[in-house]
Amino acid sequence: MVTERSTLDPGFSGSLWARTAAPGPELPVLAEPVEAEVAIVGAGFTGLSTALHLAEAEPGLSIVLLEAEEPGFGASGRNNGQVIPTLTRPDPDDLVARLGPERGERFVALVRDSAAFTFALIRRLGIACDAVQAGWIQPAHSPERFERVSRRRFEQWARRGAEVELLEPRRLAERLGSEAWFGGWAARTGGHLNPLAFVRGLARAVLARGVRLFARSRLVALERRGARWRLRTPSGRVEARRVLLATAAYSGPATGALARSFVPFRPWMLASEPLGENVRRSVVPGGEAVSDTRADLRFLRWTADGRLVSGGALALPLGERARLERRVARFLAEAFPALAGLRFDFAWTGTIALTADRYPHLLALGPDLWAWIGCNGRGVALATALGPHLAALLAGEDERAAPLPLERPAPIPLAGLAGAFGRLTLPYYRWLDSRP
Numbered sequence: 001m002v003t004e005r006s007t008l009d010p011g012f013s014g015s016l017w018a019r020t021a022a023p024g025p026e027l028p029v030l031a032e033p034v035e036a037e038v039a040i041v042g043a044g045f046t047g048l049s050t051a052l053h054l055a056e057a058e059p060g061l062s063i064v065l066l067e068a069e070e071p072g073f074g075a076s077g078r079n080n081g082q083v084i085p086t087l088t089r090p091d092p093d094d095l096v097a098r099l100g101p102e103r104g105e106r107f108v109a110l111v112r113d114s115a116a117f118t119f120a121l122i123r124r125l126g127i128a129c130d131a132v133q134a135g136w137i138q139p140a141h142s143p144e145r146f147e148r149v150s151r152r153r154f155e156q157w158a159r160r161g162a163e164v165e166l167l168e169p170r171r172l173a174e175r176l177g178s179e180a181w182f183g184g185w186a187a188r189t190g191g192h193l194n195p196l197a198f199v200r201g202l203a204r205a206v207l208a209r210g211v212r213l214f215a216r217s218r219l220v221a222l223e224r225r226g227a228r229w230r231l232r233t234p235s236g237r238v239e240a241r242r243v244l245l246a247t248a249a250y251s252g253p254a255t256g257a258l259a260r261s262f263v264p265f266r267p268w269m270l271a272s273e274p275l276g277e278n279v280r281r282s283v284v285p286g287g288e289a290v291s292d293t294r295a296d297l298r299f300l301r302w303t304a305d306g307r308l309v310s311g312g313a314l315a316l317p318l319g320e321r322a323r324l325e326r327r328v329a330r331f332l333a334e335a336f337p338a339l340a341g342l343r344f345d346f347a348w349t350g351t352i353a354l355t356a357d358r359y360p361h362l363l364a365l366g367p368d369l370w371a372w373i374g375c376n377g378r379g380v381a382l383a384t385a386l387g388p389h390l391a392a393l394l395a396g397e398d399e400r401a402a403p404l405p406l407e408r409p410a411p412i413p414l415a416g417l418a419g420a421f422g423r424l425t426l427p428y429y430r431w432l433d434s435r436p
């Protein structure tokens with residue numbers, strides 16, 4: 001049995017979430033050959049939500065879930081915990097233009113409802129993860145962006161029945177307790193949570209529904225044997241009819257073309273020391289999650305124990321943590337004078353899967369072998385809400401009913417290298433952010 005936690009990667013074990021989330025369930029390592037109808041690889045929001053909804057829709061179906069380390073070891077246990085019912089770049093009209101009116105509107109509705117779905121799931125399963133559905137605000141970083149971006153997003157989501165509001169500059173300043181932005185819009189169904197606590201709660205829920213979940217059981221080879229897939233781990237193997245690779249930005253060589261279909265991007269998360277009640281009342285007093293319109297994103301959210309969690313990325317890795325702490329402390333103090341002299345107790349990193357077009361993609365990697373890729377930094381709600389739809393695919397539903405078209409993977413040349421050098425484009429993005 002696995003008893004100790006992953007300590008190898010401080011990007012995981014050094015996080016505030018690893019310190020504050022209740023321990024996950026004890027899990028076995030796969031140490032023998034097993035058979036299953038469905039195998040899912042990766043125990044983050046995608047793998048766990050899919051396994052959960054599949055087990056609920058098809059009681060008795062044999063489902064195996066393989067995790068290389070422990071549930072939440074990937075982005076799901078390391079993110080900022082903002083539950084956001086939008087994508088980063090494409091807006092609803094863009095999605096409909098690309099996917100067509102029928103599928104496009106279906107996918108837009110999925111995104112629109114994704115945060116409400118996530119909070120409802122947490123309530124239904126009774127997961128203690130400091131979930132706060134106080135809303136999500138996207139402030140505009142220039143008056144022109146407010147006119148061009150905020151108004152457009154608000155209008156497109158409002159037209160589709162989303163619970164959104166436009167925040168004129170004065171109203172936004174009141175909501176944030178800051179005059180550093182120029183108006184914005186908000187989605188009332190959004191909010192924030194402790195992501196690792198959510199993952200661990202999902203892991204308990206899938207176990208309770210009969211899913212066989214193995215930790216420290218990395219997929220090292222995947223091969224087709226007749227009408228089934230064979231998944232090999234260092235000490236066992238699974239034979240399964242249908243397979244979902246839910247390995248996202250942590251996909252390695254065993255996942256074949258999936259590992260080359262995104263650019264990895266590694267931002268830092270920073271959690272402040274606990275702050276006093278007077279500061280909490282003056283900085284985003286309503287407790288919303290906040291992430292602005294910059295490409296070099298500025299974001300923050302409160303935690304249950306009164307810390308602010310923010311973060312960012314730098315172009316050059318040298319001394320990155322200390323330099324980033326100074327940069328983030330500076331921007332927070334400029335926006336909120338009450339935060340002058342802010343210190344950070346926790347810093348950690350995680351990897352995001354960026355796609356070349358910044359759209360999410362559903363991939364058919366072979367017969368009965370699927371994956372999705374491209375959260376582009378917005379995956380807490382989306383990955384969770386995709387669970388029932390991926391479960392339907394694994395249950396044999398017609399691919400035409402899927403929320404996105406099934407595509408062949410399109411490998412990005414030198415994807416890993418692009419990730420290493422991609423951060424050098426940050427100054428360019430900052431220059432774009434400085435323009436109207």
Ligand SMILES: Cc1cc2nc3c(=O)[nH]c(=O)nc-3n(C[C@H](O)[C@H](O)[C@H](O)COP(=O)(O)OP(=O)(O)OC[C@H]3O[C@@H](n4cnc5c(N)ncnc54)[C@H](O)[C@@H]3O)c2cc1C
Binds near residue numbers: 066067077082268
């Ligand atoms: C620093 C950071 C901040 C973020 N902030 C936010 C935010 O505030 N809001 C938001 O909406 N989104 C945010 N995101 C994005 C969000 O976290 C992800 O979209 C989401 O967690 C993806 O979930 P997933 O289950 O698809 O993948 P992951 O959580 O990455 O899970 C993949 C799993 O697969 C496992 N794995 C990999 N290879 C193998 C193998 N060979 N065998 C077995 N298992 C394997 C990994 O160990 C991992 O547990 C952030 C991401 C990062 C990195």
